[in-house]
Amino acid sequence: MLIDNQKELVLKGYSKLKEKYTEISDILDKEVLRQQKTLSLVASCCAVSPEVLAAMSSALVNVTAEGSPKFRYHAGCENVDLVEQIAINSACELFGASYANVQPHSASSANYEVISQLLSPGDTILGMDMDSGGHLTHGSSVTLSGTYYNSVGYHTTSEGEIDFEEVEKLALGNKPRLIICGATAYSREIDFKKFREIADKVDAILLADISHIAGLVIAGYHNSPINFAHVTTTCTHKQLAGPRGGLILSGKDADTLVPGKNITFRRALQKAVFPWMQGAPAVNLIAAKAVTFQKAKTKEFKEYISRIRETANFMAEEFNKCGFEVVGGKSENHTILLKLHGEMTGYIAEKALEKYSVIVNKNRIPGETRTSTVTSGLRIGVGALAQRNIDKEGCVEIVKLFCEILENVIPINDKEFSEKYDLTEIKDRVEEICNRYPIEEYLV
Ligand code: DSN
Numbered sequence: 001m002l003i004d005n006q007k008e009l010v011l012k013g014y015s016k017l018k019e020k021y022t023e024i025s026d027i028l029d030k031e032v033l034r035q036q037k038t039l040s041l042v043a044s045c046c047a048v049s050p051e052v053l054a055a056m057s058s059a060l061v062n063v064t065a066e067g068s069p070k071f072r073y074h075a076g077c078e079n080v081d082l083v084e085q086i087a088i089n090s091a092c093e094l095f096g097a098s099y100a101n102v103q104p105h106s107a108s109s110a111n112y113e114v115i116s117q118l119l120s121p122g123d124t125i126l127g128m129d130m131d132s133g134g135h136l137t138h139g140s141s142v143t144l145s146g147t148y149y150n151s152v153g154y155h156t157t158s159e160g161e162i163d164f165e166e167v168e169k170l171a172l173g174n175k176p177r178l179i180i181c182g183a184t185a186y187s188r189e190i191d192f193k194k195f196r197e198i199a200d201k202v203d204a205i206l207l208a209d210i211s212h213i214a215g216l217v218i219a220g221y222h223n224s225p226i227n228f229a230h231v232t233t234t235c236t237h238k239q240l241a242g243p244r245g246g247l248i249l250s251g252k253d254a255d256t257l258v259p260g261k262n263i264t265f266r267r268a269l270q271k272a273v274f275p276w277m278q279g280a281p282a283v284n285l286i287a288a289k290a291v292t293f294q295k296a297k298t299k300e301f302k303e304y305i306s307r308i309r310e311t312a313n314f315m316a317e318e319f320n321k322c323g324f325e326v327v328g329g330k331s332e333n334h335t336i337l338l339k340l341h342g343e344m345t346g347y348i349a350e351k352a353l354e355k356y357s358v359i360v361n362k363n364r365i366p367g368e369t370r371t372s373t374v375t376s377g378l379r380i381g382v383g384a385l386a387q388r389n390i391d392k393e394g395c396v397e398i399v400k401l402f403c404e405i406l407e408n409v410i411p412i413n414d415k416e417f418s419e420k421y422d423l424t425e426i427k428d429r430v431e432e433i434c435n436r437y438p439i440e441e442y443l444v
Helices: 006-020 022-037 050-056 078-095 107-118 164-174 192-201 214-219 265-277 283-295 299-321 346-355 383-387 392-407 425-436
Strands: 099-101 124-128 150-154 178-181 205-209 231-235 246-250 335-339 361-363 377-381 409-411 417-419
Touching (some): 006 022, 006 050, 022 425, 050 283, 078 099, 078 214, 078 283, 099 265, 107 178, 107 205, 107 231, 107 246, 107 265, 124 164, 150 164, 164 192, 178 192, 192 205, 214 299, 246 265, 299 335, 299 383, 346 361, 346 377, 346 392, 346 409, 346 417, 383 392, 392 409, 392 425
Parallel strands (some): 124 150, 124 178, 178 205
Antiparallel strands (some): 231 246, 335 377, 361 377, 409 417
């Protein structure tokens, strides 16, 4: 029998999954519950909306569509072309960009596409050092970006802000081909204009990776890099609450020539994704990105981002009041970075909190002395809390939970710990908080 709509197809799929692949189906159901019964404060996580989930399950996944709208290497792409063009137009409108590529599989892929297309192996990249909050793809020695390229790292000051004096000195001294700004564990606003001024002094290309702050940028709570950076990348999950995927954007530089090359950024970026790095795109995810970009234009999205800012400010103050060391003393985005003291490691703190359904991640901090699998910091993000519409009372309760759980811990070594008292009742308190502040995106 002909199935002529997406809903019927997906519902049939769910019934079959439950009937024939019970073990997997049960795990999927458990995960739905786990997410609702635990408090996620992972800075890169939030819940996608049901309509984004539905778009991800669409029959578009069956289409092989190398190329771009109207320039495909396969037939049968009339619907794919329509949906990809909507995604491109929506992304440009949303970010005020004049070029968008919606095909990257992730922001890491997007970064490598840009870097490897615009640079030659051995060229110098100036990016934020990981201990100061930079991302792996910004030049870390354990990645391609720090192996095939000569990577130089800049740092933060003792006040927790990007050290622009150092950035300029390193730029003048090393003449990088590319400067990368953007971070994965940094709680201050990034001055994109200042980065561009430095890039222009040494004829470097400027790449802004706004994966962590894309929502703040769209909603006007953070300055936008689109017309300062030659190229901007972001993921489409995190603050955008869309599917896991990447996006490449360019603003006023899109039609200028890439320094030292006879090609515009627009053309180079187009080639960078296909055929340079990727084959056929995940078109179902492109449909979900299109929904995400349209949702991000709504008043509700702006309200959610404004809750992120309020919650981050308030919680940073509460952590300070409770005696935690907040790196840089405050938050200007969605992230609060805690520096742990004494024998308490990031690993132990993460595990102890997880035991009571509070989900965070260990993180390197400025001046880090421990390995990346142990660390001396915790990175906290409030995006998922903002989706729960958390209020001040809820924030106070959560910070109190942190205190109670971590004060009860006795570290034995970097990864093992015992506890002073049995705190089993805290798990019930967390579940009660989760019930009181349900994940809104799941309900609307
Ligand atoms: N970049 C990593 C993070 O910030 O958590 C994964 O997305």
